[in-house]
Amino acid sequence: MNRKPVLHVIALTFVTLGVYTFVWLYRSKEELNAAGAQIPSLFWVFVPTVNIWWFWRYGKGLELVSGGRLNHVTTFVFLLLLDSVGIYLLQYQLNRLPAA
Numbered sequence: 001m002n003r004k005p006v007l008h009v010i011a012l013t014f015v016t017l018g019v020y021t022f023v024w025l026y027r028s029k030e031e032l033n034a035a036g037a038q039i040p041s042l043f044w045v046f047v048p049t050v051n052i053w054w055f056w057r058y059g060k061g062l063e064l065v066s067g068g069r070l071n072h073v074t075t076f077v078f079l080l081l082l083d084s085v086g087i088y089l090l091q092y093q094l095n096r097l098p099a100a
Contacts (some may be wrong), residue, residue, distance in 0.1 A: 002031060003095045006088055013084050021084050024091075029058065037061025055079040062090075066097055 012020040022042065029039045039061040044054040058079065059072030070093055078086030 002027075004091055006092050006095070009091050010088055013087070018084055021087055024087050025058075028090075028094075029061075032058075032061045032065050035065045037065050052080065069097060070094075 009020070009024060013024075016023075022045070025045065026042045029042060033039055037060075039058050040054060042054075045051045055076050056072070059075035062070050062075050063072040070090075075090060078089050080086075082089065
């Protein structure tokens with residue numbers, strides 16, 4: 001996973017009025033899939049109630065790629081309940097993972 005300064009993620013999310021959240025999700029999903037995860041298309045984030053399933057699958061993929069260092073339930077809660085703040089917290093955790 002690419003390391004990104006958390007302040008850049010916060011600033012881009014603020015400046016783009018939250019649109020960067022979806023850019024971050026797309027880019028990180030692509031990186032996770034390249035590393036062996038099987039996360040479906042980002043399209044499902046925009047479908048009500050199905051997005052819950054997508055966040056769960058994203059969390060499972062992140063747990064797989066991180067070797068269990070990042071829990072899928074925690075990722076799910078960050079994305080579902082904390083929205084943009086959740087991606088800041090996830091980016092911070094991703095930056096702490098050892099380089100692949």
